[in-house]
Amino acid sequence: MFEPATSRPHLPDLERQVMELWEAEGTFQQSLALREGAPRFVFYEGPPTANGRPGTHHVLARAFKDVVGRYRTMKGFFVERKAGWDTHGLPVELEIEKKLGISGKQQIEEFGIERFNELCRQSVYQYVDAWTEFSKRMAFWLDFDNAYWTLSSDYIQSVWWALKTMWERGLVYKGFRVAPYCPRCMTPLSSHELAQGWQDDTPDPSVYVRFRLKDDPGTSLLAWTTTPWTLPGNVALAVDADIDYVKVRQGEEHLILAEARLGVLDGDFEVVERLKGRQLEGLDYEPLYTYLPPEGRAWYVVTADFVSIEEGTGVVHTAAAYGADDLRLCQEKGIPIRHTVDLRGRFLPAVEKFAGLPVKEADPLIVEDLRKRGLLYKSGQIRHTYPFCWRCKTALLYYALDSWYIRTTELKRELVANNAATNWVPAHVKTGRMGDWLENNVDWAFSRSRYWGTPLPFWVCDACGAQRCVASAEELGLPADADLHRPYIDEVKLPCDACGAEMTRVSEVLDAWFDSGSMPFAQRGYPRLGKAEFDASFPADFIAEAMDQTRGWFYSLLAVSTILFGLNSYRNVICLGLVVDPKGQKQSKSRGNVLDPTFLFENFGSDALRWFFYTSAPVGENYRTSEHELREVVRQFLLTLWNVYSFFVTYANIDGFEPSREPALPLSERSALDRWLLSRLSHLVETVDGSLDRYDVNGAARPVQAFVEDLSNWYVRRSRRRYWKSESDADKLSAYQTLYEALVTVSRLLAPFTPFLAEALHRNLFNGQSVHLVDYPAADPAARDAALETEMSQAREAVVHGLAARDRARLKVRQPLPAVTVTREFQPELANMIRDELNVKEVRTGEEFALDTTITDELRLEGLARELVRLVQEQRKRSGLNIEDRIVLYHQARGDWSRMLDRFGGYVAAETLAVELRAERPEDLEGVTVGDELWIGLRRAS
RNA sequence: GGGCCGCUAGCUCAACUGGCAGAGCGCCGUGCUGAUAACGCGGAGGUAGGUGGUUCGAGUCCACCGCGGCCCA
Structure with missing residues (x-):
């Protein structure tokens, strides 16, 4: 006997029960122990x-x-x-x-x-x-x-x-890195944090500055910046080697800028010379400020690959410590790097004119200073997207900090x-x-000047600066x-x-990505x-x-x-890919479109969510996830499977089917429908196994869904009568054995995907054995029958055509018809299937598909018989009778109904499990009336 | 600005190497039902994001463009 299976399972409850079972039995540990060695x-x-x-x-x-x-x-x-x-x-x-x-x-x-x-x-x-x-x-x-x-x-x-x-391989070094930095929190921010703080439409100064050539003070390079506070830190100007530049005369002076950017000039000008960027390389210019003289060559024109002609002048002001490109360029060119701003975002004392001022407050003063000194070409304001500290809303600075690096570029x-x-x-x-x-790839900056992390194991000598790694x-x-x-x-x-002096650990901790x-x-x-x-x-x-x-x-x-x-x-x-909402938007708290997994688990179950992920989108794509989608998974797949299982358990118990009692019937003794299913199953096993082996989870899961649909809507639908009939013959055994094998195999195939549901099915079907402790199914090549699969799909196609023809002729399926003509020969069992599905008396073979819609009197009465059967079944159900209960059927019939009962009473009785038909109407029996010619009522037979 | 992915029915998604555009959901109609939170049949619904190209033939291959997403700068 199998445990009775409800036809209305509550999957989340079921999952919790299985989970507790696993906990109690240590099923996971058993699954590991099973494979030890x-x-x-x-x-x-x-x-x-x-x-x-x-x-x-x-x-x-x-x-x-x-x-x-x-x-x-x-x-x-x-x-x-x-x-x-x-x-x-x-x-x-x-x-x-x-x-x-x-x-x-x-x-x-x-x-x-x-x-x-x-x-x-x-x-x-x-x-x-x-x-x-x-x-x-x-x-x-x-x-x-x-x-x-x-x-x-x-x-x-x-x-x-x-x-x-x-370290010992010389791959670790200390260097400078520009990071988005919050001067108030005094910490660099991670890219993740940075992403949260961008704000559109932020006003900033937009200034055009003259850099006078050392050898020709009447000629200036014209540069553009939105961060005047970086100008005291200027060390170089960058141009693109291949861009066209021009020297123009405007009034008394000459200006150099990219030809494509001439539009930024105010007023008339005259081009006096054109030249490529590389011809400017090496020109020295007068620094704007000389508070912190660099130790080495600076204040000259260099070529760079990041110069844009989309904005600015094509001449890029370079402040070594306040831009990622700037810093990289200076490191490449050997231009010395010195800070003009401290870690609190204020000018250092050495920058006398602006000493102690927060940089953003200094911006207007610097612009004014340049104006007074005749170095400002023009100034205005722009609005752009700028990052702010997501916690304290302070404008972030790009700021070069000491950082430790691994030379990953060497291993590229x-x-x-x-x-x-x-x-x-x-x-x-x-x-x-x-x-x-x-x-x-760039070198991996792995240090963080923070607290909660793996401490860097680097010690530095207080006296001689020697370094050691532990x-x-x-x-x-x-x-x-x-x-x-x-x-x-x-x-x-x-x-x-x-030197024997004391060494102190460097203060940083490690990037957590290095940990993982x-x-x-x-x-x-x-x-x-x-x-x-x-x-x-x-x-x-x-x-x-x-x-x-x-x-x-x-x-x-x-x-x-x-x-x-x-x-x-x-x-x-x-x-x-990402889990996104139904509109394709990333889930976020601020959008309020976050799906709480606990909510989904409690409403649909985790198997449903898992199955959704395995089937709904190709791996790597985003998952448009909603309650509606999960409801579909439950309804269409999980419950469909469950109901096949529940159907099997119900009838197997009624018939006392015990899987192990009889040896498996050979294929040759099974019906075509059974052989068809087993052939499909064999292909399915091969597909699922092969796909999982290739990590193709979609390719494994989707066919299971298609199989379960066929199992439910064709195999079981076509087989129902075989389980109902009262005699226990070989065909019935074949039906049970086949459905049983399909269910056990599917539950094993599904074990990795929907572990809870698969476990519930398998334990009941297979002596309480956990599905997670058995071997994955192996395909049975002997069960393959491609010709039969083809024939079956053609038979199903014929049924589709027939039903459509009935629909066009407005003929109910209940009404039997004489014949259908199909275009190929079907083996008898499949032909019978077509006959049944289309409710025709005969399946013929001919040139083209045709449905004979002649209704004889005999056929008409038979249609009524089927009508009556359906009425009785409805009554049985309504009266709360069990499926196997026998009844006595009472009737009062006149006209065609009466003629029908004379002719088809036996058929009606057999179909409705009526042990007796009585042409009487007991006073105490309610029953139903159909039109004015028929009354029926029923009682359970004692 | 760069890289990658996507764009097919109202929605979610399919379609082996180029070969008759499909399913589910939703909608309308209808049938069937001891068949379940069902199922069947029919219908409406498609300029396959756009433009070019290759080909006997393009949703599929190529180029460019547009839109969306992710990542980087």
């Missing part, structure tokens, strides 16, 4: 930032991680699934700042780094709990008990080892090669987004499990090997610990994350492992 399939979990609650987009990546892990396990591999938590970084710090109501480094330090970092740690733990619960609810099987944490001392020391390895060729050797799904990311990113706690004289975070680590001093990029070895504590595990689990066979990780984890994994091990740390990667 088997070949490994290596999966790496990209650690979510333990900050913020999981959203619907997190279900997406986790659904794809899970489907592959489960599939490979069922294919016989040992798939370790070590959870991981990315615990460091600015997001965590910002959360604590918000909680404390403070902002910026100064206030953090006043609060105390020790207490601050302790709060960060606590916050992380709290979020990890929420993430664990969420992951379990969506059936994402992960080993949470053995999770790796980027904040652990073992992890940190692995990361230090990686840094030291790079290897990075590109290792990426090329990686299988990307979808394929275009390899050469597209990722390849493009790698081609434009790779373990032991080297510092600390126990291996010491807390290695700030501020404790800051207190550790080392003796200088060179180190997980292949750091999750084991390698190389201090876990050497064997690391060797057995590197590189990964598979990872999956969203597209935005091309610049995040996909890159940091690639870069770190390319440097350390010479190869990429993943062989196959699924790269997913």
